[in-house]
Amino acid sequence: MxxxxxxxxxxxxxxxxxxxxxxxxxxxxxxxxxxxxxxxxxxxxxxxxxTPNHMIDAFKKALDNQDNGYSPSYGISDLRQAIGENETQKGWICSSDDVYVTHGVTEALQIIFAAFLQEGDIVLAPGPHYPPYMAYPQMYGATTMEYRLNSSDSWKIDLEDINSKMNSNVRLLVIINPNNPTGNVATKEEIDALIKIADDWPKCTIVADEIYDGLDFTGNLVSVASRSQKTPVIVLNGVSKVYFAPGWRVGYMAIHDPNKSLKLVRDGMERLLRSRLCASTPAQYGFLAGLTADKxxxxxxxxxxxxxxxxxxxxxxxxxxxxxxxxxxxxxxxxxxxxxxxxxxxxxxxxxxxxxxxxxxxxxxxxxxxxxxxxxxxxxxxxxxxxxxxxxxxxxxxx
Ligand SMILES: Cc1ncc(COP(=O)(O)O)c(C=O)c1O
CATH class of the missing domain: 3.90.1150.10 (Aspartate Aminotransferase, domain 1)
Known part of the structure; x- marks a missing residue:
């Protein structure tokens, strides 16, 4: 044997x-x-x-132009600028420096978890949720605890459950809005209430996964970052769902940090981003076309x-x-x-x-x-x- x-x-x-x-x-x-x-x-x-043709054309043009080299670790500057403008339109001031382009939201999650989490830390995530929120934190000695989405009330966020589970070990409070797998969209009032809970815990950052935001059919969707005055919010989004190009593997994290409490963590994230080189260069040009053209x-x-x-x-x-x-x-x-x-x-x-x-x-x-x-x-x-x-x-x- x-x-x-x-x-x-x-x-x-x-x-x-x-x-x-x-x-x-x-x-x-x-x-x-x-x-x-x-x-x-x-x-x-x-x-x-x-996938829309104008995005495919931009991707192909990048290949034809020999834009096949490594790009800057935080993303090509035109794309960071376009993402910043797009997020700003959602109601918070996002400069291109606040944007980091990644190999999809999934890579952004790995970078966030690696930069924030240590032994004993907790990620408080909705239950049910997209599986990596449970799978990855344990790699850093942390654990994921779930807060309840109410199955008998359209899977609304159970704010009392969040309140009862918050403590000083909760480093990341995750909201997936719209949610996968339930499709629930949180109202502005629910988001405000969730932020109010986080505001009492200075070590807590909100992760707002908004990758399905363009597929909201309720008209109630608001950007989480646009509602927070104090607690930092890391916004996640990309090409996979709303731009119909999941195989391109491009996404981003954008940091809303009103009180500038994330300086050390951002330094850690930037080190991690530099050490993994860059996201796909031609795919970034495809995403740029998607963001800047008529929708x-x-x-x-x-x-x-x-x-x-x-x-x-x-x-x-x-x-x-x-x-x-x-x-x-x-x-x-x-x-x-x-x-x-x-x-x-x-x-x-x-x-x-x-x-x-x-x-x-x-x-x-x-x-x-x-x-x-x-x-x-x-x-x-x-x-x-x-x-x-x-x-x-x-x-x-x-x-
Ligand atoms: C909530 C959520 N976030 C992130 C992702 C994956 O994003 P990406 O393709 O940008 O890695 C998915 C994919 O299903 C998802 O449902």
């Missing part, structure tokens, strides 16, 4: 439910089955939601998504055994399994649905064992003909 080399506990504990369920799906595909995949929030995986095209993409979302909600309401709160934004449905036979073990539900009906969704407990179990998350992105097949199969399965 070959003796196995040890894996670090930091790596062996990483879970990413959204892609972990792909492993059995690939196995089925290798046996010749066709799987309808509704697990990943990638609009490009389906027809009708392409009329987005209206059409939003309509396509809303039509598919509404179709899903209608079908879910007609199926015995599942129900879903109407999401106010993004392209996910966080569906409650009401049939008790299935709700006790949402991962088994997902694997059985995959094996028997060849439809791949993600178990809710993968987004939060405490607050997400008994649910599954699906994307509403495929064309209606495919969604029709999906719901026929789910309905059959539940029978």
């Amino acid at each position: 070959v003796e196995q080399v040890d894996v670090s506990s930091r790596a062996s504990q990483i879970e990413y439910a959204i892609r972990d369920v792909v492993i059995p799906a690939i196995e089925l595909e290798s046996q010749g089955h066709e799987i309808i995949k509704l697990n990943i929030g990638d609009p490009l995986a389906y027809e009708g939601l392409p 009329k095209w987005l209206g059409k993409h939003r309509l396509v998504i809303k039509e598919r979302l509404d179709y899903c909600l209608k079908r879910i309401s007609q199926i015995d055994g599942i129900e879903c709160e109407s999401p106010g934004a993004a392209f996910y449905l966080f569906v409650k399994i009401t049939k008790s036979k299935f709700s006790k073990d949402d991962k088994k539900f997902v694997l059985d649905l995959l094996h028997k009906k060849h439809v791949l969704v993600v178990h809710g407990s993968g987004f939060s064992p405490e607050f997400g179990s008994g649910h599954f998350r699906m994307v509403c992105l495929p064309p209606i003909e495919i969604l029709n097949i999906v719901f026929d199969r789910i309905s059959d399965f539940l029978k």
Whole structure:
């Protein structure tokens, strides 16, 4: 027997439910089955939601111009400027120096966690949430604690729960707005109340992940940074969702620090950014074109998504055994399994649905064992003909 080399506990504990369920799906595909995949929030995986041409042209032009070298570590200056102006339009003063371009929001998260967290620190994140908020902090000896989103009230933020969990070890208070996986959009009043709680804890910084902000259908969305007068806010956004280019791997963090309390942390973040060289240079030019050109095209993409979302909600309401709160934004449905036979073990539900009906969704407990179990998350992105097949199969399965 070959003796196995040890894996670090930091790596062996990483879970990413959204892609972990792909492993059995690939196995089925290798046996010749066709799987309808509704697990990943990638609009490009389906027809009708392409990356805009002017962004592709700018990316290609950068390649043709030999803009293929390393770029500055914090991002090319025109892009930092455009992001700063875009954030300023959302209601807070963001200079280009406040912007750091990263290899997607996911890299920004790793840099933030690496710069802020030490042994014993806490990240207070919504439950349910996008999985890296749980997976990464433990790499730095920190832990993620969840505050409750209220499943019986459209997944609204439970402010009392946040209040009861705040203490001096909470270094980062995360708000994902609009939320993945629930699609809930926080109101201005909720955001103000959350900021008021954080204001009492000088070591706490808010992380505002606003990557779905252009896909808000409620009209209630406000920028978190625009509401904070004291507590620092790190805004996260990028090309993946609202600019329909997730494979480009470009995003940013923008720092709103009214009292200038983040000088030391920013120095740490800048060191980390320099040590990882830069984000993709041609992709940054593509993003720049997206930010600076007219955004009329987005209206059409939003309509396509809303039509598919509404179709899903209608079908879910007609199926015995599942129900879903109407999401106010993004392209996910966080569906409650009401049939008790299935709700006790949402991962088994997902694997059985995959094996028997060849439809791949993600178990809710993968987004939060405490607050997400008994649910599954699906994307509403495929064309209606495919969604029709999906719901026929789910309905059959539940029978
Ligand atoms: C809330 C949230 N933040 C960040 C990301 C990933 O962002 P990026 O592609 O920029 O790394 C996702 C992807 O699904 C997400 O849902």
